[in-house]
Amino acid sequence: MAQSDPVKALEVCKVAPMPHTLNSTAQTSLPLTFFDLFWLRFLSTQRLFFYKLSYPKTTLIDTILPKLKHSRSITLQHYIPLAGNLTWLLDSGKPIVQYNEGDAVSLTVAESEANFCQLSGNSFREAKELHHFLPCLLASQTRVPVMALQITLFPHAGFCVGYAANHTVFDGKLIAMFMHSWASICKRDGESTLSRELTPIYDRTIVKDPSDLEKAYRNGLLADNGANERSLEFWDMKAPPDAMLGTFQLTKANIESIKKWVEAKWQEKHTEKLTFHPSTFAITIAYAWVCLIKTRKLTTEKVHLAFIVDCRARLEPPIPSTYFGNCVTGCIIDVDANKCMEEDGVAIAAWAIGEAIGGLDDGVLKGAKELIPNYLSRLKEGGLVSSIAGSPRFELYKTDFGWGRPSKVEMVSIDKSGAFYLSDSRDGNGGIEIGVVLKKHETEAFASLFASGLEYHRVREN
Numbered sequence: 001m002a003q004s005d006p007v008k009a010l011e012v013c014k015v016a017p018m019p020h021t022l023n024s025t026a027q028t029s030l031p032l033t034f035f036d037l038f039w040l041r042f043l044s045t046q047r048l049f050f051y052k053l054s055y056p057k058t059t060l061i062d063t064i065l066p067k068l069k070h071s072r073s074i075t076l077q078h079y080i081p082l083a084g085n086l087t088w089l090l091d092s093g094k095p096i097v098q099y100n101e102g103d104a105v106s107l108t109v110a111e112s113e114a115n116f117c118q119l120s121g122n123s124f125r126e127a128k129e130l131h132h133f134l135p136c137l138l139a140s141q142t143r144v145p146v147m148a149l150q151i152t153l154f155p156h157a158g159f160c161v162g163y164a165a166n167h168t169v170f171d172g173k174l175i176a177m178f179m180h181s182w183a184s185i186c187k188r189d190g191e192s193t194l195s196r197e198l199t200p201i202y203d204r205t206i207v208k209d210p211s212d213l214e215k216a217y218r219n220g221l222l223a224d225n226g227a228n229e230r231s232l233e234f235w236d237m238k239a240p241p242d243a244m245l246g247t248f249q250l251t252k253a254n255i256e257s258i259k260k261w262v263e264a265k266w267q268e269k270h271t272e273k274l275t276f277h278p279s280t281f282a283i284t285i286a287y288a289w290v291c292l293i294k295t296r297k298l299t300t301e302k303v304h305l306a307f308i309v310d311c312r313a314r315l316e317p318p319i320p321s322t323y324f325g326n327c328v329t330g331c332i333i334d335v336d337a338n339k340c341m342e343e344d345g346v347a348i349a350a351w352a353i354g355e356a357i358g359g360l361d362d363g364v365l366k367g368a369k370e371l372i373p374n375y376l377s378r379l380k381e382g383g384l385v386s387s388i389a390g391s392p393r394f395e396l397y398k399t400d401f402g403w404g405r406p407s408k409v410e411m412v413s414i415d416k417s418g419a420f421y422l423s424d425s426r427d428g429n430g431g432i433e434i435g436v437v438l439k440k441h442e443t444e445a446f447a448s449l450f451a452s453g454l455e456y457h458r459v460r461e462n
């Protein structure tokens with residue numbers, strides 16, 4: 001292997017669902033709902049799961065690889081649309097997800113001698129270094145695969161599973177469910193049954209659209225693509241050439257300490273009781289967001305935060321938690337940038353986030369019609385628009401294929417969106433991992449603000 005070449009492709013193949021399972025009840029074609037259409041122009045999501053193992057190359061190739069491939073093929077029995085494509089038929093007003101006999105998930109198997117520990121560590125690394133371990137979704141204007149995979153073997157260090165997934169077809173909750181299903185079947189040596197919590201429900205009739213959000217999303221997104229409105233190509237989002245990915249942690253104790261402080265700040269300034277729930281999510285995002293605002297020393301009047309909300313349990317009637325597809329909406333908040341930079345900036349941000357979450361109780365889809373224009377108008381304003389990807393609820397550190405928990409889970413696609421990435425923590429002790437993408441010159445300031453803020457809370461508590 002050339003010194004400068006961090007990966008060598010060993011094999012490019014296709015993994016198809018086990019053929020005997022394609023009976024008449026298999027779900028081979030899925031119409032998009034308004035929830036799916038919302039994501040039509042967004043880039044695919046890309047994650048890496050690193051597993052530390054000291055096995056030599058022969059064991060990785062002869063033992064681990066066949067198990068991963070076989071279990072993957074069995075898992076596709078339950079998730080057949082994943083082997084298909086998003087396609088836009090000439091006689092149809094919107095794209096559909098279609099599986100045709102012979103379709104399969106592209107799998108690249110590669111080998112690397114790159115530094116596994118450094119790649120799977122928490123310190124800032126160039127995002128482009130991680131792209132070597134990810135597959136691409138080879139998209140055309142009329143057809144985009146739902147998913148692609150890459151398995152990279154690191155002899156005497158471990159292996160890495162990377163995927164690219166089309167967000168128009170399913171949301172983070174369902175991608176996580178698929179990964180847990182695959183791991184569970186692999187761990188049980190290919191035993192094909194899945195628990196109810198891991199079995200997807202494909203029934204599209206349970207998604208109701210009384211306000212015709214489909215029309216609003218089609219008009220908003222297709223019009224934005226001008227004459228080429230039927231193209232399935234994504235918005236052209238690129239990562240800055242010096243994008244750096246780093247991971248920060250808040251322990252359960254850190255979160256509790258900041259939470260108490262946020263509550264105390266509220267009591268200082270208000271006569272009424274707390275009007276929102278200072279959840280782990282609100283506290284974590286407020287803390288990381290304010291570090292970013294301070295790092296960038298923003299002079300704009302407003303800063304904006306867009307976060308994703310899982311609608312399944314919030315709709316009336318609720319949608320089953322295992323519904324396959326997208327079932328998320330967005331929530332955008334605007335906060336005074338100068339206030340966020342003051343001493344109690346984290347409390348101000350946490351109040352705004354907490355109150356926006358509380359507001360979802362009035363109807364999770366209340367502002368959904370205006371979501372796309374609202375988001376685009378904030379982007380055009382040019383101030384900071386931060387967003388959040390992932391969720392600790394996906395419990396991705398429990399994705400165990402039979403060789404233990406991942407040593408690291410990384411969402412690399414935040415390099416283009418600039419989003420914060422939230423995940424459970426590897427030790428499972430209730431802490432949160434926050435993936436951050438910054439330009440090289442910002443990394444030191446952010447890391448220093450993050451650490452000094454925690455030190456402030458530690459000293460204050462003692």
Ligand SMILES: CC(C)(COP(=O)(O)OP(=O)(O)OC[C@H]1O[C@@H](n2cnc3c(N)ncnc32)[C@H](O)[C@@H]1OP(=O)(O)O)[C@@H](O)C(=O)NCCC(=O)NCCSC(=O)CC(=O)O
Binds near residue numbers: 173308311357
């Ligand atoms: C809108 C939210 C972020 C707000 O979260 P909050 O935790 O602040 O608020 P909440 O009302 O949901 O929960 C309040 C309290 O109940 C607990 N709680 C409620 N439901 C829970 C559940 N299912 N699992 C675990 N805890 C739960 C919370 O921990 C919290 O307690 P405590 O005080 O202990 O915290 C969330 O509700 C949500 O929808 N999360 C999922 C977002 C999502 O799907 N993101 C991925 C997008 S797709 C994507 O990005 C692509 C990809 O990932 O691949």
